[in-house]
Amino acid sequence: MGEESPHRIQKEEMMKKATIMLLVLLMVVPMLFAAGQGEKAVADKGEVTEILYWQYFYETKKNLMDDLIKMFEARNPDIRVTQQTFPYENYNTKVASSVPSGQGPNVINLFYGWLPLYIDSGYLQPLPESNFAISKVESEFFPLVSAAKFDGKYYALPTAVRSLAMFWNKDLFIEAGLDPEVAPETMEELIEFAKKLTKRDKNGNYLQTGVTLELRGQMHHVLREVLIRQFGGAPYSDDSRKVTYNNQAGYDALKWFTDLETLHKVGVPQYMTDDITAFSAGKMGITIDGSFRLGNFDKLSDTLHYGVAELPSMNGVKSNFASFWANGITSTTEGKKLEASIKFLEFLTSDEVMEMWLAAIGELPAKKALSLKPEFANDPKYGPFIRGLEYAEATKFIDESEQRVVWINAYDEVVLNGKSPKYAVDKAAKEEQAVLDAYYKSK
């Protein structure tokens, strides 16, 4: 090689600069464009339509859905369904924050109480009348499914619905001298039973509690939809826009409930962190929970022997709270993907899947005729839940977590702050009304 000329060096310099630029681009560009590429690759495959399904992670639900997807794909070879799950605690946050990023599923499983937010913001599209006729939906499904109906259109449909029932620990009943096969039938009896089931040490610490007081679990539903109605009230106006419990019925309901801790001393909130833990550990005589809990409790069949009964009545009134997770189709889904999504949703709301869902998950078929089949309605475990569905109410939540905190605070106002139930309920009503107003004022 001869002497290097300045010219040549300059050229090398430029080459180096170009290399550096290239390196930088290589590092930065993929970060920016990685997002959009996944979907393109799918669309290019041609014949096969791929759709994405989201639900929260619950082991039995995820596994069953994997099997269902295999069944569905075998019948529809031109459709591929991919399931993605996210932890329950952050599921709503995850879904909401996926919206602005433009990423997300075609078919999505949402809690009915979240639907207003997503429908309002245009995230879901109404289900097509041709495949899901409103009249057919309303004649076949339980009436509570109308919580998914907005402006006269259905935006989502459930596979299964859930109601509440009372679980009692038979071993603790025997220990307390109670008949292990007889559950309390009225709320008055519930208190009597709970007193016998409660054990405290000489300092007053609970060694075993009689009944759950977990407003953070299912008991805020019991207060709202069961106790208030049993005391002759109604929690909300017919159009769900006004709270209507700030009257004697509401005061009585909260007093009855707080008396469990302050007067009857049969339990305390957050005992052993929550009622599921306490009941599972055999430290709580009676709990109230949904049918989905059967799976958890059945796993403990060596140590936990329990019975299931309908919620106790009071003043001759029976009531229950029902809820459901529903599947909807996102608005950005169109063309072939929309067709595939509709097919998948039809499959998920078929009788066949509903029966499999009951067997695997313990949630009740959303279609009335199916649930009320004698083999289900008379089942010792599912029966009480199904019978409860007939008189159950689904609260039209706007913001479930905030509306729950309102009742937790009402309880604490009475028990921790020594305020009267009237004061606490009036305060709760004001706070909950503010949540409703914030939503309905834009309607």
Added chain:
Amino acid sequence: MSKTYSRNSVEKNKRIWAYVFLIVPIIFYTMIRFYPTIYAFVLSVTDWNIVSKDLNFVGASNYKALVKDAMFWITLKNTIKYVVFGLPISLLLGFILAYQINKIHFGDGLFKAMYFIPYITSMVAVAWVWRWLYQPVPIGAFNNLLSSLGLPTQGFLLSKTQALPSILGTTIWADLGFQMIIFLAGLKAISPQYYEAATIDGANDRQMLFSITFPLLKPTIVFLSITGMIRYLRIFTQVMNMTYQGEGGPLNSTKPLVLYIYQSAFRSFKMGYAAALTVVLFMIILVVTILQLVVTRHEN
């Protein structure tokens, strides 16, 4: 001539490479830190609800609502409690520990490690362990101990008055290692000659502490106060994990501002409102930091 040219070019090349390496973190940092910070200001004058496609300009209405929002004032008050009680206690304990450990020579490494471990442990794990320790009988260790000694059991996290101090206790415990190590570094930096001279002059321990140690530790104390105050103003993880479902209960008695921001943004999806709260917190931290810097510069 060609030689100097080439040397320049090597220098230049090195510089270019330095920039290339530096630019990646800068781009990254700008995207994840500065852009969202500035965007928070924009969001704070909108009614965005995270899932909606349109951002509506609402002027100062989020800020007006905030002033009237009782929860904002409760959480602000709680945040101030965390700072006012947490910071001095953790500084004092951190100093005492460092002062004592500085005196011993045998096994000091072990002590340092023991006190520092909580600081490098994940705050979430710490919070959950302490949450269990604070439980009522029969599962909480503290209450089981009290009960077995025949003493009355305490509500701790379930009590309206004890919940905040309980969380603060955990925080201080986890924080102590950091304060201690920095104090220790400060103490080691003080030349032993000062103490020797003072001893010859007949000064006692107390006089040495107040006339030598504290004045010379001032930069350390200022540093720890500023970083500590910012840390306590941003308290979140502990409360999120130690209160049931991250409520900041009972009756909002432990809920700090940051948790309220999180709940507004990601539970109630009021992003605009949460952004307005964030701007307020940003301003508070900014003012506090500037104040501290001004005060110390003045004295210097």
